[in-house]
Amino acid sequence: MKKLSLSAKIYLAIVFIVLYAPIFYLIMYSFNSGGTMNTFDSFTLEHYQAVFEDTRLLVILINTVVVALLSALVSTIIGVFGAIGIVSVKKARLRNTLLSLNNVLIVSPDVIIGASFLILFTMIGIKLGFASVLIAHIAFSVPIVVLMVLPKLLEMNTSLIDAAQDLGASKRDILTRVILPYIKPGIFAGFFLALTYSLDDFAVTFFVTGNGFSTLSVEIYSMARAGISLTVNAISGLVFLVTIIVVVGYYFVTSKTKRKVGDRA
């Protein structure tokens, strides 16, 4: 195969620099003792200290994490059962309809999801706040879980279930000892994606959050609208760190499970 030419390497390098420069720019100024993102005065950790001393911000951070974990958990449960249900549907037409409906929320723009959920919650009478944000996050995470679990279910050999049945396993045993272990990598990937979708979401939350409740994205938005505050930079430093840890952690966990599955096969 042809080697990359020098100009191609330079092109790639420029793309990488442009992609990462704004992020490192943000993080660099989070250590700036001056109050701006223009001139670097001297090194300080005071902005990080400010983040950890700001109880309001910490509450928002906890809110964000709690919503993410709870919504990922609930949507994983609904999504896994949904995927199992979809696979059991034998009629091709019904199955395709379910799949198309599943994909509606994935392709819909966030603004539409946010606006329509706002209408829905006001109609049903759910108070805007923690509950509405949590329900919205569960709702838009379910289809992702389904999409992650479905391929695993489809590649599973149905004779495994027949064998378990013949050997006298109850329905419950079949689910917990045959199906779930087999699709575990898919469940894990779905949970992880649901988690990141929830942590990352701004637009939907912005619509359904009401006054008293806020997540990190919404808070960053209102802070950024007020102008530059190096506290936001410190937050991005922390977010970057956590993202890297999660990516590396996820990489290791998935490569491990992959190896395990490979061993078993």
Added chain:
Amino acid sequence: MQTKTSKGALFPYVIWIALFVIAPIALVGYYSLLDLQGNFSLENYKTFFSSIYLKMTLSSFWYAFLVTFFALLISYPTAYFLTKTKYKHLWLLLIIIPSWINLLLKTYAFIGIFGLFGPINAVIEMFGLPAQQILFTDISFVFVSVYIFIPFMILPIFNALDKLNPTLIDASRDLGASSLTTFRRVILPLTMDGVKSGIQVVFIPALSLFMITRLIAGNRVITLGTAIEQQFLVTQNWGMGSTIAVFLILFMVIIMLVTGQKNKGGRIR
């Protein structure tokens, strides 16, 4: 027996579909038919077809087109060169990581970078030119949007290029095709699916993003998304907001039909 258990498993999922997929769309359609007093009317649709909203829709499309075009222009070569690197999946991961950093933080970075005293203006001043107002212009809006969407465009194109059988390219070369012809007649047609899904994941959000317009473009650029947010959360005119949402959904369906893949099973495998 087994199917019976599984049918039971479908129950919460079907409730989810009814409540959060069908009901919201129906409600948006319903609200689009209500005027400010809550009476049924086609007033909102009439307003939408007035010159202000049509102009806004057109400009929203124009900006989304620009964003998609530049994102594609930058992403295709990037994806192509990436497939040729050693450790290509590691490099791809490095391209994807920025897309996992919160969108608002990245947008916020550009408030500093494009600011009157920011680094870009420092460079401009080094050349002896006066500092420019970069923030709150449409150029800054397009730039930031392209920046944000590049990883999403690269990913599907990379996957399409990665699946491409290299012997086809060799064959084309052996048969005497120039590099350009090989690209135009072999590589591009075979990776068109990747390009299409790339366009899909960039164009629709580019029509509807509202925080970039708010933070970076001031009120210079108004997309359909900005208009919906404005109607719902500022003006509190849910009827008009829903009408714009109905049209955004329509545009989305059209775009999906145009860029949709023929082998539907391909995406959900």
